[in-house]
Amino acid sequence: MPFLSADEWTAVALSLQVSVWATLASLPVGILVALALARGDFPGKQILNGLVHLPLILPPVVTGYILLVTFGRRGPVGGFLEEQLGIVLAFRWTGAALAAAIMAFPLMVRAIRLAIEAVDPKLEQAAGTLGASRLLVFVTVTLPLILPGIIAGAVLAFAKAMGEFGATITFVSNIPGQTQTLPTAIYAFLQVPGGEASALRLVLISVAVAMSALIVSEGVARLVARRIRGS
Amino acid sequence: MSLSLAVTHGFPGFSLDVAFDAPPGVTALFGRSGSGKTTLVNAVAGLIRPDTARIAVNGTVLHDSAAGVWVPPHKRRIGYVFQEGRLFPHLNVAGNLAYGGWFAPRGAVKGAETRRVVEMLGLGALLDRRPATLSGGEKQRVAIGRALLSAPRLLLMDEPLAALDDARKAEILPYLERLRDETDIPVLYVSHSVTEVARLATTVVSLSDGRTTRVGSPAEVLADPRAVPTLGIRDAGAMVSAVILRHADDGLSELDGPGGTLLLPRIAAPEGTSIRVRIHAHDVILAREAPTGISALNVLKVTVAAVRAGEGPGMVVQLDAGGERLLARITRRSAKALDIAPGLACYAILKSVAVAPEDIWIAGGEDARPQADTR
Numbered sequence: 177m178p179f180l181s182a183d184e185w186t187a188v189a190l191s192l193q194v195s196v197w198a199t200l201a202s203l204p205v206g207i208l209v210a211l212a213l214a215r216g217d218f219p220g221k222q223i224l225n226g227l228v229h230l231p232l233i234l235p236p237v238v239t240g241y242i243l244l245v246t247f248g249r250r251g252p253v254g255g256f257l258e259e260q261l262g263i264v265l266a267f268r269w270t271g272a273a274l275a276a277a278i279m280a281f282p283l284m285v286r287a288i289r290l291a292i293e294a295v296d297p298k299l300e301q302a303a304g305t306l307g308a309s310r311l312l313v314f315v316t317v318t319l320p321l322i323l324p325g326i327i328a329g330a331v332l333a334f335a336k337a338m339g340e341f342g343a344t345i346t347f348v349s350n351i352p353g354q355t356q357t358l359p360t361a362i363y364a365f366l367q368v369p370g371g372e373a374s375a376l377r378l379v380l381i382s383v384a385v386a387m388s389a390l391i392v393s394e395g396v397a398r399l400v401a402r403r404i405r406g407s
Numbered sequence: 408m409s410l411s412l413a414v415t416h417g418f419p420g421f422s423l424d425v426a427f428d429a430p431p432g433v434t435a436l437f438g439r440s441g442s443g444k445t446t447l448v449n450a451v452a453g454l455i456r457p458d459t460a461r462i463a464v465n466g467t468v469l470h471d472s473a474a475g476v477w478v479p480p481h482k483r484r485i486g487y488v489f490q491e492g493r494l495f496p497h498l499n500v501a502g503n504l505a506y507g508g509w510f511a512p513r514g515a516v517k518g519a520e521t522r523r524v525v526e527m528l529g530l531g532a533l534l535d536r537r538p539a540t541l542s543g544g545e546k547q548r549v550a551i552g553r554a555l556l557s558a559p560r561l562l563l564m565d566e567p568l569a570a571l572d573d574a575r576k577a578e579i580l581p582y583l584e585r586l587r588d589e590t591d592i593p594v595l596y597v598s599h600s601v602t603e604v605a606r607l608a609t610t611v612v613s614l615s616d617g618r619t620t621r622v623g624s625p626a627e628v629l630a631d632p633r634a635v636p637t638l639g640i641r642d643a644g645a646m647v648s649a650v651i652l653r654h655a656d657d658g659l660s661e662l663d664g665p666g667g668t669l670l671l672p673r674i675a676a677p678e679g680t681s682i683r684v685r686i687h688a689h690d691v692i693l694a695r696e697a698p699t700g701i702s703a704l705n706v707l708k709v710t711v712a713a714v715r716a717g718e719g720p721g722m723v724v725q726l727d728a729g730g731e732r733l734l735a736r737i738t739r740r741s742a743k744a745l746d747i748a749p750g751l752a753c754y755a756i757l758k759s760v761a762v763a764p765e766d767i768w769i770a771g772g773e774d775a776r777p778q779a780d781t782r
Contacts, residue, residue: 302493304480305452306557307510313481316506320497404497 180381184374186353187361188381194269194357195337198277199284199330206281206329210288215297231343232282240346243275247347271348272355276337284333291325292318321404324397331393335386358382409593410434410464410561414450416457423447423457423617432609433587433594435625437601438637442614444597448563451595452487453480464560464593481510486554486592488564492546494538500549501534507557515558527589528552528582544575548582555592562594568603576603577765583607584768601642605629605685606768613637630732632715632723635688643723644687645734648770651680659704659759666707666728670759674767681770688723690761691735694754695745705757709733711749714742726755 180188212218213225231239247254248266257263265271295318303313341359348355350364362378365371413426423443436444449455451462453469456477462470464485469478486507494503504525508516525531528548538546547567554562567583568576580603587594587607598604604611604625611628613621615637621628628634630645649664651674662669662682674682697706709726716722722742726733733755737747745753 296493298489298491298493299495301454301480302487302489303495303506305454305483305485305487306507306553307481307484308506309481309510312510316509317495317497 180377181374183352184378187356187358187378190269190356191338191358194272194276195334197273198280198337199334202277202281202284202333203330206284207288207326210285210292214289214292228285229282231279236279236342237346239279240275240343243343243347247274267348267351267355269355272344272357275343275347276340279340279343280333280336283336284329287329287332288322288325291322295321324401327393327397327400331389335389338385410595412451412462414447414457414460416446421617425614425619427612427619427622429593429595429610431591431593433596433607434610434612435604435608436595436597436612436614437604438614439599439639443617444614445565448565448595448597452485452563453478453483484558484560486557486559486562488550488554488567490566490569492550494546494549496538500530500536503549503553504556507553511558516556521556524552524555527585543571544578547571547579559592562592564594565597580606601629601638602685602765605646630725630734632713632725632734635723643734643736644685645732646683646685647731647733648681648683651676651678651682653678665731666709670704671762671767672759676769683768683770684762685766686733686757686762688734688736690757691733692756693724693735693737693745693747694756697754698756703756703758705759707755709753709755711747711751711753713749714747728755
């Protein structure tokens with residue numbers, strides 16, 4: 177008999193799918209926002225900063241409710257997406273990915289922003305005098321130097337996405353095979369008699385995934401940092 | 408004209424108003440800190456935008472505030488060697504050197520040119536190293552090579568040796584001399600070190616409080632008593648040329664110098680070599696009659712050309728020694744006692760051991776150097 181039942185395996189696979197998509201899709205936006213917050217000087221910078229950090233301080237249920245109201249099929253954004261593009265987020269795995277991405281976003285932006293702030297702008301100035309335009313300076317100097325921060329931010333976001341519960345269950349509910357991720361599956365198994373064994377197996381998987389993500393990210397970040405800083 | 412520049416810029420409590428034309432060769436921007444040197448260099452590089460400016464290199468206008476022309480830094484093709492090197496830590500030395508070539512016009516940086524610069528700056532053994540593993544002097548050499556290999560119209564060097572100790576400075580100066588003699592890229596060199604300016608510059612622009620005080624050849628500017636406040640009284644001193652006649656057994660070298668034979672500590676160069684010597688003004692003693700029974704070995708016949716009294720007890724006397732200029736710093740009391748006045752014939756006395764090794768250098772490539780434009 178395999179370690180996991182079909183239902184359990186479905187929850188694990190869905191969780192991985194949701195977290196990977198949430199991380200990858202939000203990474204470019206995260207880098208841009210981190211760049212704007214670290215280097216930008218524009219009106220409304222504090223408002224942007226507040227918005228980014230809001231999911232960190234709001235109760236997750238509130239974030240999920242706001243998502244439901246906004247991105248639900250009758251919500252202003254959700255309705256538009258369904259009518260114009262045929263995209264439905266509410267009660268779908270894509271909605272779970274959106275909820276996870278938004279909950280993980282502040283952690284990702286913080287890590288990348290710190291890395292950007294550690295880059296000496298004088299190096300970018302030097303690259304400019306050597307003929308590189310601002311975009312090319314970013315690609316050839318800034319980006320390689322903040323790579324460890326990007327990796328750290330991505331792993332942090334992935335781990336947070338794997339564990340997201342409150343906003344997910346509020347926005348997309350807990351439908352097995354559709355929106356039931358690891359944490360919501362554990363919660364569901366604990367609600368039925370005799371579900372403790374399933375819950376325990378999923379808890380073990382949860383711990384294993386989180387630990388390996390952390391170890392891999394540490395290793396990669398150290399490797400990158402050594403390559404970048406030289407030794 | 409290789410660089411033509413007119414810049415005004417207002418800071419709180421300080422204004423910059425400088426205009427000069429620099430001929431090809433190494434133009435030293437010389438002045439104390441706060442005189443506006445770095446602002447000027449940053450304006451040339453496009454890193455700051457002065458209030459009004461007209462900056463042109465080899466006829467190409469980079470900034471003309473009146474005509475609304477402003478070329479962004481990355482399109483100026485001006486190689487900038489910063490005081491702190493600013494090498495890219497994520498690239499090895501070869502990557503740093505190649506960086507500028509990625510953005511230069513196609514075919515502007517050839518492989519042969521890279522090899523020549525690597526050879527000239529002695530970088531061959533460093534190509535695989537990371538900047539973090541280089542010494543300060545090596546970093547600066549790589550930074551110079553990186554700027555050279557971006558196909559620049561002009562090279563800016565902002566105190567490239569200031570962050571280095573004396574040994575590292577001595578290690579890099581010969582490379583800079585080779586750069587001056589072997590490439591035809593004009594250089595704007597910012598420094599507050601008289602030694603560097605004397606050794607490297609073909610033209611000196613001295614700045615004081617945001618104004619140009621003097622433009623001329625180093626020999627002229629350094630021997631000008633009026634330039635002494637800018638140079639700093641401790642560093643004042645003229646530069647003279649001499650030819651090595653022979654090396655004596657007792658560790659001295661005998662030279663054919665201005666106004667007579669010069670005896671200096673042994674110079675590591677063959678007989679017949681032309682050298683430059685910088686003689687500090689405070690090392691020169693004046694006497695009305697040829698002294699006897701004195702330990703100082705150099706007694707030169709000179710004529711007083713000009714005198715300039717400072718604010719303190721001292722004054723600076725400019726001397727004519729066989730057509731070359733020397734500076735002597737004496738007290739006003741002595742000047743009065745000796746009746747020092749322009750036209751007076753007297754003797755300048757210099758201890759051999761007072762001349763430091765870093766103030767003696769071989770006049771390499773001097774004849775190939777373009778004549779300085781003196782306005």
